Amino acid sequence: MTEGVVASVDPGATAPPSAGRGRRGRRARRLGAMTVRLLLTLLGLLTLLFFLVRLSGDPAGVLAGPSATPQQLEAVRAGLGLDEPLLAQYAAFLGDVVRLDFGTSVFSGESALGTALGALPATLVLLVTTMLVSVAVGIPCGVLLDRGGRVTRAVVGTSMTLAQAVPTFVLGILLIYLFAVRLGWLPAFGSGTAATLVMPTLALATFAIARTARMVAAELEQVEDQDFLRTAAAKGASTRRVLWRHALPNAFPAVAAALVVEISYLISGAVVVEVLFAYDGIGKELVDAIFARDYPVVQACVFVIGVFVVVVNVVGDGLLRALDPRIARARA
């Protein structure tokens, strides 16, 4: 490290804040790597999807119906290309995916991808409200878990354990019983209005709140003994300011990283919750399609969910970069 001989000259201490070309080059490389990762993830997902669907039964049998003659069945197979070798089918499937052609729903005759995408916004709304609630409630709970008195910590800690221990579907049923059946405050099921969003959000957020709170508490404990908190206090910052402006922001990148992963888990929780509350999202669409053996729609739904999870992870990575300037430089 070369600190200049003359006190005011200090070369090599830092790269200038924006190092033009190099920075842009690194960003391009990062985006390239990310795209490759995204494509590989999707390829893996599609491969798994293709073979699982083939293992789960004969789509032609469903389509042709139980009373079909072997000749009819054969005709349906040929029509769907199911008489081709498996690998040829796989190649054809991938080709269709590249053209975003998932075929049409066996029952409604509409585009399978259109059906899946049409159900996505409702799920996104549910996920967004769930994340908002779990952050809004989880962070204060985490602070209490870390900073509260003995009684507060015990009460919050027990609540969080309980919240994590109760399965989502049990909680959902309890919520329906309480708020819809006994109190009559909320509709038991349905979608499209704000009221129908409340219970699915609660059912889904409960677990996420507990996870968020625990992460916040753990991260706060990590950050707690850091010298810069003492510096902030030495500047004259209040205990509250030290916590909210210095400790929590430093605890947050790790929490945010975990929250991004949490969204991937929430999607699977959303499937359960949407079915339970008859909430018309992509999870319910998927489950309905599975029971109906509507393979094109199943494939389209899984594809859309897969792309969503990958996109969330990419966005989450960018978010982390924005939150922690050190990451942006450290792993270019």
Added chain:
Amino acid sequence: MTAALEIDDLWVEAGDPDDPLVLVRGVSLTVAAASVVGLVGESGSGKTVTCMASLGLAGRGVRITGGSVRAQGIELVGADERTLMRVRGGVVGTVFQDPLSSLNPLQRIGDQIAEAVMLHHGGRRRSHHARVVELLAKVGVPAPEQRARAYPHELSGGLRQRVAIAMALANDPALLVADEPTTALDVTVQAQVLDVIRSATRDEARSALIVTHDLGLVAEVADRVAVMYAGQIVEEGPVASVFQDPQHPYTRGLLASRPVLAAGRRRLGAMVGRPPLPGSWPAGCAFAPRCPVATGACGEAPPIRTSDQGWSRCWHPGSGETTATSRAEEGAA
């Protein structure tokens, strides 16, 4: 004139209140207006704890059990948070040992300095930009406009410590407390940071309490020096007289164990033994087990003897011959 800092019979302990670990035993120390005091001693002697506890920054589990601390006449022991907030950063600016970990990694350094100004002058952080640039220039940060936008990890250790000093000086405090301000830095950088501290004190008639184990640093910047051992101050006085004619055998040992290039000595006068840890401090004179001139009397707590303009806590003050090393100090002091 009010002293910048008056610590009077300060007792500090940590751990279980029923079985406490005593860290500081009745320390009294005065930093007069416009004077610089060096507080020296080996690790575990309680010098850092004394400073941090005085400002209420010693951390959880460390508590003051007796005594009084006044900064510019404001009592800090038992003070409410509002008073402490006003004193910290406003009356007393603090610089810590490790300049990387003592800066918030997620905030631009300009924002961190601006926060220090804002906490005492109100307004928004952005409105103090001019002051931030002025402070950075004052501590010798080149290109202060641009550097204000840098994050701590983008700066070298020396620059970070300059930033930390700028932050401590943000509200023109009467007293600067610096805890081992150069220990974590490269040797070449140490001298530069020392220059910054010197100009912040001497040139601006600011008082300072500098905690260090570096006697050379004390010789360069301090007017008075206090030597701590086992939670007590064992000797205190003007730097020149303490370095030339140390009264306490521990002070003599410290001075003798300094490597001095020009002195041509082959062996360092290393002290025998290790400093005792808190909780295992001997009764009577805590230094007696390592002391070359200890006698039976040292089993009792030694009396305080005043000498010249200082004092020491020893049964046999000034009884050792002046060593070659301490004579070499005369030049530096």
